[in-house]
Amino acid sequence: MDVNLSELLAALPEDDPASATNAEWVQERLREILADLTERPVPAGSLHRLWTLSELSGQIALAYLALWVRGWFAGAEVSQRRLMETNLRVALKIFHRLSYLRGAMTKLGQAAGNLPRLLPDQVTATLDRLHFDAPPMHYPLIREVVRNEFGKGPEELFLSFEKEAFAAASLGQVHRARLNSGETVAVKIQYPGIARTIDADFRNLTALLLPLRLGKDWDSVKAQFEEIRRMLNQEVDYLQEAESQRLAGELFRSEDGIMVPRVYPEYSGKRVLTTEYVQGLHLTDYLATNPTQASRNAFGTKIYRAWLRMYYAFMTYGDPHPGNYLFLSDGRLGLIDFGCVQHYGPEERELVRLAEKMAYEDRSVIPEVVRHACGVTAHDPDLGHYVRIMEESLDWMMEPVSQPGPFDFGNETHFQRGLDWFQGVVRSRHTRSHPMYVYWNRSIFGFKAMLYRLRAQIDVHQLLREERPGGWTG
Amino acid sequence: MRITAEAKSATRKRILEAATSLFVSEGWQNTTTRGIAQAAGIATGTLFNYFPTKEAIAASLLADALEQAGEEFRSGRNPENSLEADIFALIWCGLRRLRDFRKFLAPAADTIFSPLARPSPDSPGDAIRVDHLELVQSVITSHGLPASLPAVTVQLYWTLYLGVFAWWAADDSPGQEDTLALLDQSLKLFVASLGIDQGREKNGRQSE
Ligand SMILES: Nc1ncnc2c1ncn2[C@@H]1O[C@H](COP(=O)(O)OP(=O)(O)OP(=O)(O)O)[C@@H](O)[C@H]1O
Numbered sequence: 025m026d027v028n029l030s031e032l033l034a035a036l037p038e039d040d041p042a043s044a045t046n047a048e049w050v051q052e053r054l055r056e057i058l059a060d061l062t063e064r065p066v067p068a069g070s071l072h073r074l075w076t077l078s079e080l081s082g083q084i085a086l087a088y089l090a091l092w093v094r095g096w097f098a099g100a101e102v103s104q105r106r107l108m109e110t111n112l113r114v115a116l117k118i119f120h121r122l123s124y125l126r127g128a129m130t131k132l133g134q135a136a137g138n139l140p141r142l143l144p145d146q147v148t149a150t151l152d153r154l155h156f157d158a159p160p161m162h163y164p165l166i167r168e169v170v171r172n173e174f175g176k177g178p179e180e181l182f183l184s185f186e187k188e189a190f191a192a193a194s195l196g197q198v199h200r201a202r203l204n205s206g207e208t209v210a211v212k213i214q215y216p217g218i219a220r221t222i223d224a225d226f227r228n229l230t231a232l233l234l235p236l237r238l239g240k241d242w243d244s245v246k247a248q249f250e251e252i253r254r255m256l257n258q259e260v261d262y263l264q265e266a267e268s269q270r271l272a273g274e275l276f277r278s279e280d281g282i283m284v285p286r287v288y289p290e291y292s293g294k295r296v297l298t299t300e301y302v303q304g305l306h307l308t309d310y311l312a313t314n315p316t317q318a319s320r321n322a323f324g325t326k327i328y329r330a331w332l333r334m335y336y337a338f339m340t341y342g343d344p345h346p347g348n349y350l351f352l353s354d355g356r357l358g359l360i361d362f363g364c365v366q367h368y369g370p371e372e373r374e375l376v377r378l379a380e381k382m383a384y385e386d387r388s389v390i391p392e393v394v395r396h397a398c399g400v401t402a403h404d405p406d407l408g409h410y411v412r413i414m415e416e417s418l419d420w421m422m423e424p425v426s427q428p429g430p431f432d433f434g435n436e437t438h439f440q441r442g443l444d445w446f447q448g449v450v451r452s453r454h455t456r457s458h459p460m461y462v463y464w465n466r467s468i469f470g471f472k473a474m475l476y477r478l479r480a481q482i483d484v485h486q487l488l489r490e491e492r493p494g495g496w497t498g
Numbered sequence: 499m500r501i502t503a504e505a506k507s508a509t510r511k512r513i514l515e516a517a518t519s520l521f522v523s524e525g526w527q528n529t530t531t532r533g534i535a536q537a538a539g540i541a542t543g544t545l546f547n548y549f550p551t552k553e554a555i556a557a558s559l560l561a562d563a564l565e566q567a568g569e570e571f572r573s574g575r576n577p578e579n580s581l582e583a584d585i586f587a588l589i590w591c592g593l594r595r596l597r598d599f600r601k602f603l604a605p606a607a608d609t610i611f612s613p614l615a616r617p618s619p620d621s622p623g624d625a626i627r628v629d630h631l632e633l634v635q636s637v638i639t640s641h642g643l644p645a646s647l648p649a650v651t652v653q654l655y656w657t658l659y660l661g662v663f664a665w666w667a668a669d670d671s672p673g674q675e676d677t678l679a680l681l682d683q684s685l686k687l688f689v690a691s692l693g694i695d696q697g698r699e700k701n702g703r704q705s706e
Binding site: 159161162163164165168169171172173187215216217218220 | 576578579580582583586587590671672673675676678679682683686
């Protein structure tokens with residue numbers, strides 16, 4: 025841990041004298057959690073990776089265990105009891121870290137780690153370490169989760185089922201199996217009990233943030249957290265993921281060279297998702313094959329096209345990280361993981377239309393965009409700042425479009441400029457924005473990072489001509 | 499009058515059945531030994547020849563179910579399972595068999611497994627403990643660990659087992675998924691305390 029508790033506390037915004045008085049317990053709670061974070065040993069081995077912030081029911085279970093043990097040793101000799109108690113304390117300490125209701129909080133850590141603009145930098149850095157790793161599940165546990173979902177174990181449900189997972193998912197793991205009809209499928213199985221903790225953890229988190237005195241930004245932060253909570257709940261419900269995957273799948277034709285694995289609803293439920301198995305390479309493995317520039321360009325173009333196609337169908341592919349793209353040997357791009365897809369309602373669609381107007385037709389609508397997207401009105405003293413932020417963002421976004429010919433996304437300066445802009449926003453704390461942008465930003469940076477690592481050169485104009493509803497005339 | 503062993507076991511069975519349905523319908527607190535005797539069609543005095551207390555009846559139900567679970571586990575055991583997976587399967591077999599008894603087992607277990615009761619060879623709870631620990635020991639040795647574990651390790655196991663049991667008895671989460679997770683985490687802790695590396699890679703984690 026490279027920051028200590030006092031530094032973390034010092035990094036928080038100043039207390040609001042009004043709210044400081046009524047929120048002592050929250051402060052205390054925050055202090056405890058941060059203390060726990062700072063004391064945490066450097067993660068080593070899977071056991072240590074499984075730890076958690078305190079959770080009430082976990083605490084009760086612990087107290088209960090301690091009570092039992094003390095009881096058992098009521099008649100024992102003092103020395104024996106001491107030995108036992110020492111042992112127990114050590115055990116409980118590990119158990120505390122292992123505590124089984126840890127899911128959402130760490131998931132949130134991951135989300136917030138990707139969203140530095142919400143929190144002071146140091147806290148974000150700390151949260152960033154919480155990248156969640158669901159503990160691996162052995163087959164007897166897998167069997168019970170599947171049985172809970174379908175009333176049958178994997179042996180009865182599938183023609184065959186590989187007991188060893190072939191990939192890890194953020195909240196579980198993925199197994200290969202065969203359906204009775206012969207298809208090879210990927211079965212994603214979620215670790216039990218995680219999903220139901222999200223709301224409670226968010227209540228705790230909101231309570232924690234209350235005394236941070238976020239002032240006029242508070243409403244915006246609250247709305248953004250609410251959006252994260254909503255999206256996390258969506259992400260842990262594999263039925264919703266299945267629906268998003270189905271909707272996204274309908275957007276692509278075989279000539280696009282983009283494939284979305286088909287969902288098997290009869291074999292899918294809230295905690296189990298069964299999809300067509302896709303044989304392909306992840307980014308790193310693909311790059312290790314020394315692909316030609318032409319191949320990288322073609323894949324990059326497909327990644328860009330997939331993003332645009334979904335965006336203009338009013339969906340954000342919210343989590344475009346390398347694990348979610350598969351590079352197939354026949355040149356097709358496989359898109360997986362639709363847990364984190366934002367579906368735009370009327371309000372968001374209106375924002376998309378306005379942003380399109382700003383980007384391609386009329387820059388003078390910037391103040392109007394700022395008003396709708398950031399809730400900053402004409403009389404707000406911060407208006408100037410927000411307009412500037414929006415202009416910079418627009419320049420960066422449009423850089424690939426404003427230049428003639430194909431754009432080289434491997435260009436370091438372009439990518440760096442985006443990151444600098446983002447950090448500037450965080451530093452200056454101009455973080456008010458419509459909740460839809462929480463995932464939109466993550467999406468933009470995720471897919472640009474993919475293109476950057478691919479060093480893809482893409483004819484953006486051609487893409488826009490084909491994908492943009494109004495085409496492109498430049 | 500001589501009572502054959504067969505008749506005896508038939509009576510015993512009748513008592514257990516009557517008790518089960520009363521525990522389930524009336525609840526643990528509201529069921530009396532007199533009520534059980536009545537439902538089984540025997541005199542209360544006769545019932546005491548079989549079971550001295552209602553705790554003893556519940557313990558007997560528990561012991562029977564766990565014994566069957568032990569057999570189910572042995573016959574369905576997968577030789578490729580890790581130690582952790584084996585113990586998990588063993589415990590879950592038992593809990594699944596007891597699922598219908600859950601509501602009354604919670605208060606019953608309070609007395610049967612009372613932490614304040616001194617371990618005594620003739621308490622029914624103690625017999626369950628001894629049998630279960632023996633089975634677990636044999637599973638552990640079958641994975642190549644020493645035949646006799648330190649007392650503290652055994653105690654840690656039993657403590658975790660009871661904690662899981664208590665949690666399970668009151669767990670209303672769908673499919674009792676919270677118990678699944680608690681059991682999983684508890685066994686990770688226990689296996690870690692044995693100081694062996696079970697080769698977690700066996701579970702096939704593969705990073706991108
Ligand atoms: N249909 C599939 N065909 C082939 N591999 C798959 C398929 N579905 C999932 N996988 C593999 O499993 C991994 C995790 O799946 P997925 O991304 O859906 O899980 P997740 O829980 O959403 O993970 P994360 O949040 O980390 O992206 C993928 O990176 C991929 O390697």
